[in-house]
Amino acid sequence: MMEKLLYIALFSPLIGSLFAGIFATKPKLLITGVVTSALIGISMIASLMLLGYVDGVTTVNVKLFDWISAGSFDVGFGFVVDQVSVIMMVTVTVVSTAVHVYSIGYMEKDESFNRFFSYLSAFVFSMLILVMSDNFLGLFIGWEGVGLCSWMLIGFWYHKESASWAANEAFIMNRIADLGMLLGIFLIYWQTGSLKYSEVFGAVGSLAPATISLIAIFLFIGAMGKSAQFPLHTWLADAMEGPTPVSALIHAATMVTAGVYLLVRANPIYSFVPEVGAYIAALGAFVAIFAATMALVNNDLKRIIAYSTLSQLGYMFVAAGLGAYWIALFHLMTHAFFKSLLFLGAGNVMHAMEDELNIKKMGGLYESMKVTAILMVIASVALAGIYPFAGFFSKDKILEVAFNEGAYLIWFALLIGAALTAFYSFRLIMLVFFGEKNYEKYKIIPHEAHTYVLMALAPLGALAVVAGFFESGFEHFVTTLLPTYSFDIASFTAGLLIVGTLLVALSGIGFAIYIYRVKGGFPPSIKDRPCYKLLINQYYIPDIYKKYITDPFASFSFRAWKSIDQAIVDKSVDTIAMTLRNIGQKANKMQTGNLSIMLRWMVVGLVVLMILALIYRP
Amino acid sequence: MIGFTHYLIVAGILFSIGLVGILKRKNLLMLFFSTEILLNATNIGFVAASKYYGDLTGQLAAFFIIAVAASEVAVGLGLLVLWYKRTGSINLDSLQIMRG
Numbered sequence: 001m002m003e004k005l006l007y008i009a010l011f012s013p014l015i016g017s018l019f020a021g022i023f024a025t026k027p028k029l030l031i032t033g034v035v036t037s038a039l040i041g042i043s044m045i046a047s048l049m050l051l052g053y054v055d056g057v058t059t060v061n062v063k064l065f066d067w068i069s070a071g072s073f074d075v076g077f078g079f080v081v082d083q084v085s086v087i088m089m090v091t092v093t094v095v096s097t098a099v100h101v102y103s104i105g106y107m108e109k110d111e112s113f114n115r116f117f118s119y120l121s122a123f124v125f126s127m128l129i130l131v132m133s134d135n136f137l138g139l140f141i142g143w144e145g146v147g148l149c150s151w152m153l154i155g156f157w158y159h160k161e162s163a164s165w166a167a168n169e170a171f172i173m174n175r176i177a178d179l180g181m182l183l184g185i186f187l188i189y190w191q192t193g194s195l196k197y198s199e200v201f202g203a204v205g206s207l208a209p210a211t212i213s214l215i216a217i218f219l220f221i222g223a224m225g226k227s228a229q230f231p232l233h234t235w236l237a238d239a240m241e242g243p244t245p246v247s248a249l250i251h252a253a254t255m256v257t258a259g260v261y262l263l264v265r266a267n268p269i270y271s272f273v274p275e276v277g278a279y280i281a282a283l284g285a286f287v288a289i290f291a292a293t294m295a296l297v298n299n300d301l302k303r304i305i306a307y308s309t310l311s312q313l314g315y316m317f318v319a320a321g322l323g324a325y326w327i328a329l330f331h332l333m334t335h336a337f338f339k340s341l342l343f344l345g346a347g348n349v350m351h352a353m354e355d356e357l358n359i360k361k362m363g364g365l366y367e368s369m370k371v372t373a374i375l376m377v378i379a380s381v382a383l384a385g386i387y388p389f390a391g392f393f394s395k396d397k398i399l400e401v402a403f404n405e406g407a408y409l410i411w412f413a414l415l416i417g418a419a420l421t422a423f424y425s426f427r428l429i430m431l432v433f434f435g436e437k438n439y440e441k442y443k444i445i446p447h448e449a450h451t452y453v454l455m456a457l458a459p460l461g462a463l464a465v466v467a468g469f470f471e472s473g474f475e476h477f478v479t480t481l482l483p484t485y486s487f488d489i490a491s492f493t494a495g496l497l498i499v500g501t502l503l504v505a506l507s508g509i510g511f512a513i514y515i516y517r518v519k520g521g522f523p524p525s526i527k528d529r530p531c532y533k534l535l536i537n538q539y540y541i542p543d544i545y546k547k548y549i550t551d552p553f554a555s556f557s558f559r560a561w562k563s564i565d566q567a568i569v570d571k572s573v574d575t576i577a578m579t580l581r582n583i584g585q586k587a588n589k590m591q592t593g594n595l596s597i598m599l600r601w602m603v604v605g606l607v608v609l610m611i612l613a614l615i616y617r618p
Numbered sequence: 619m620i621g622f623t624h625y626l627i628v629a630g631i632l633f634s635i636g637l638v639g640i641l642k643r644k645n646l647l648m649l650f651f652s653t654e655i656l657l658n659a660t661n662i663g664f665v666a667a668s669k670y671y672g673d674l675t676g677q678l679a680a681f682f683i684i685a686v687a688a689s690e691v692a693v694g695l696g697l698l699v700l701w702y703k704r705t706g707s708i709n710l711d712s713l714q715i716m717r718g
Contacts, residue, residue: 594714595710595713596710596711603641
């Protein structure tokens, strides 16, 4: 029975994808959107039933079939539904269902409507393979599957130069990281002789510490690519070229958190090497503050949210790196809800503004789109971490963990990050929904989205408000599989930390409201400040990559093409072909069509053969 | 005493005559005659070698060749007659439709 539920949860997105794929080149058919949404909904219901079924002792393990069986190498196509994967399944399917229904409205005027739903459902299927696989190879297949779907969806409007460029950038960046991941998987197989989670985690304790570190580092490199951690972070902001539902589903809620999932899943490996964990936490804290600063000055609606995602992923890595795996997973879940809500709200704003993304051209939209405004305020408050919204519980716990571990520098960085988060979230809200109606200058008449689109957002809005209260139940549920994390700090200190963080976040919000409500924004002279220039140019990192990596590589490739490929390889092949062709053209003259001449040539051949037979006789 | 070598010499001479006929003659009918000479030259060689080595396989091959030559001539002459009716000539140089 439960196995059937597992198969339903896993394969109904695939069926939806194939169904929509049949009509990929046809004009818009509403039915593809409805069918795929319904199938994802079925998958969500199955996941929720599995969530109710899985408890402390029961998990669902199935083996679909033998996959690779060569010599001692034996991998089955198996799936596991345990406390971690069921949480991921529920998160993924809940967000996907909302995004699918939302997309019916969002993509209604797009000519590739059917193709979009085919890709979107294929993504959900790959993501479910990723989280449900019971071995590293299956995880890798899902990992590559989501990468492929991400590429297809970022470049969905492939006729746009920038979109296909961004898609390729994302794909290539991930490829670099996936090499690390693949090396990690090879190393795991080489050292433990298995790829199944249960067997690997059982055997990993007996390995040399250096080997465990190496495995942990390689796997983390893979996670860095997928989760866009520094220095492989540039693709995430450029990935905003894709349709907004894609940004909400893939680049906020699910795919980019796959790296965190990998760390949480592989926690027995990381628990042996706390020094790697410390490095991960340090990098996470760095990214948390680094991305938040870039979000401060950006004027692109979606990019601000993308940087905020990057920053929140940093928070998750801090928690995972410091060994608080359940907190990382908890933040992953709450973040998925409120960040996808924020993105989908941004999609409504984009539609209302006729695809305008510059928040400086908006303002005062609250009057024309109240529901979207309220939902986005809820999401922003949750993101800023204000009680009692979801982000408060998860983000605050991460700060507590950092403090508890004595990593005060990380804690301080995260605290600054929390203030910045609150500020940029409300800068966005203020510039988009309140203040002067700048859009009137561009003769845009904004309109609210369809009712069913808003209805699709409502569950996410509700979850963004209440998800935090599941905390103790969540902890109890996942720590049957994940290690528990105990706090040593006194409850008074903890309370002080909570209040302090809350005050910092509130002051960030207050500052944003004060600046944009009372003072009407920063003076224009701020654009000449060096720090503003540094931030608006993303610390010049894209330029540095272009100047020192892509440009030299392109010129190297150009030279290799000219001097190796064309001058040596092509030339030798061409020479052989040309020689044969010339000989053929000369020999062609023998074929005069005159039988008498042909017979003479035949005799010549005969004589030559006889002479050869005479010379080379045995 | 006439021995194996003599037979081979006769076969060789016949073969050369046939070869020269193939090379020099432009008449299609003469070409058939030359081909027959060539085939019979090899037949002599086969039968002589068969007798010399005491192996019947050579004679078998000779019979085989005779049978093939007979059918070849039957078909070939049929085609030749047809060609003559069409063009009024059996000159080889008029047969040039297979230019490469």
